[in-house]
Amino acid sequence: MEILYDVEFKGRRKVQYRNPNKLPVGPSDYVVVEAERGEHYGRVVRVIEIDEIAPETPCVLRFGNKEDQDRVIKNQFREKEAFVFCKEQIAQQDLPMKLVDVEYQMDGARVTFFFTADQRIDFCELVKTLAAVYRTRIEMRQIGARDEAKRSCSIGSCGRPLCCGAFLDTFRTVTTDMIEHQHLSLSPSKLLGACGRLKCCLLYEEGYYEEAGKRFPKLGAHIVTETGPCEVVKIDVIGDAILVKYETGVMERIPRSRLGSRGCDRGACHDHEEEHHHGTHTIDAVFVDG
Numbered sequence: 001m002e003i004l005y006d007v008e009f010k011g012r013r014k015v016q017y018r019n020p021n022k023l024p025v026g027p028s029d030y031v032v033v034e035a036e037r038g039e040h041y042g043r044v045v046r047v048i049e050i051d052e053i054a055p056e057t058p059c060v061l062r063f064g065n066k067e068d069q070d071r072v073i074k075n076q077f078r079e080k081e082a083f084v085f086c087k088e089q090i091a092q093q094d095l096p097m098k099l100v101d102v103e104y105q106m107d108g109a110r111v112t113f114f115f116t117a118d119q120r121i122d123f124c125e126l127v128k129t130l131a132a133v134y135r136t137r138i139e140m141r142q143i144g145a146r147d148e149a150k151r152s153c154s155i156g157s158c159g160r161p162l163c164c165g166a167f168l169d170t171f172r173t174v175t176t177d178m179i180e181h182q183h184l185s186l187s188p189s190k191l192l193g194a195c196g197r198l199k200c201c202l203l204y205e206e207g208y209y210e211e212a213g214k215r216f217p218k219l220g221a222h223i224v225t226e227t228g229p230c231e232v233v234k235i236d237v238i239g240d241a242i243l244v245k246y247e248t249g250v251m252e253r254i255p256r257s258r259l260g261s262r263g264c265d266r267g268a269c270h271d272h273e274e275e276h277h278h279g280t281h282t283i284d285a286v287f288v289d290g
Contacts, residue, residue: 006046011151030064038109075104149195
């Protein structure tokens with residue numbers, strides 16, 4: 001087995017490195033790593049064991065020292081100045097892009113400007129202007145809305161730091177099917193995160209709701225209870241019950257304990273021999289799609 005190190009930089013950006021010098025590196029250690037045309041400074045956040053490391057994987061060079069820390073602090077002030085200047089240039093050149101963040105490489109060999117845009121941007125003139133002022137390599141990196149939220153490390157509607165900024169390393173796909181599985185109301189204010197996309201936390205309980213949903217009839221299904229035919233209008237997984245609406249308009253909440261194995265009221269179940277009614281074949285008085 002070989003070992004890789006996840007090193008975190010500004011904006012919770014992570015890159016994996018190998019350790020050919022066998023330094024006693026562990027989580028929370030600050031290290032200087034190999035960067036394109038120079039060195040960068042970051043914090044080890046995770047140690048990973050894998051079968052084989054690709055030879056092109058960059059290296060951990062050494063532990064960080066006081067001089068490295070001082071350079072990082074100095075760069076933080078330079079980043080703020082560069083952010084203001086770049087934002088002014090974007091406005092002057094009327095570019096349809098939003099500047100999100102600026103990151104200096106520790107040794108100053110490169111300055112990366114992170115931005116979002118809805119289309120391809122011709123920022124050649126902007127790069128020329130920035131290069132002339134900062135006299136170093138300029139990199140423009142377009143990121144998505146979720147990456148923008150991750151770099152902001154802001155607070156979510158739950159009152160806690162955004163998951164993407166606190167602990168999520170990768171973004172999994174969040175779909176509208178998850179909203180249906182969890183029987184949530186289609187309210188954008190409750191379902192959309194700071195990035196304007198569906199909240200990542202919809203993933204956390206998806207497995208539970210998907211499994212629990214198998215114990216209930218589907219939303220909108222027609223079932224028969226001891227009171228009569230009705231439609232399932234709401235499923236309360238947490239309360240272990242369903243809400244049904246009868247043809248008369250009357251609503252009733254029915255605990256799942258009263259439902260048969262196929263989603264009907266136990267009081268309305270029939271023997272298997274009585275399954276034919278108006279040409280519809282049912283088993284255990286199951287719901288009939290309507």
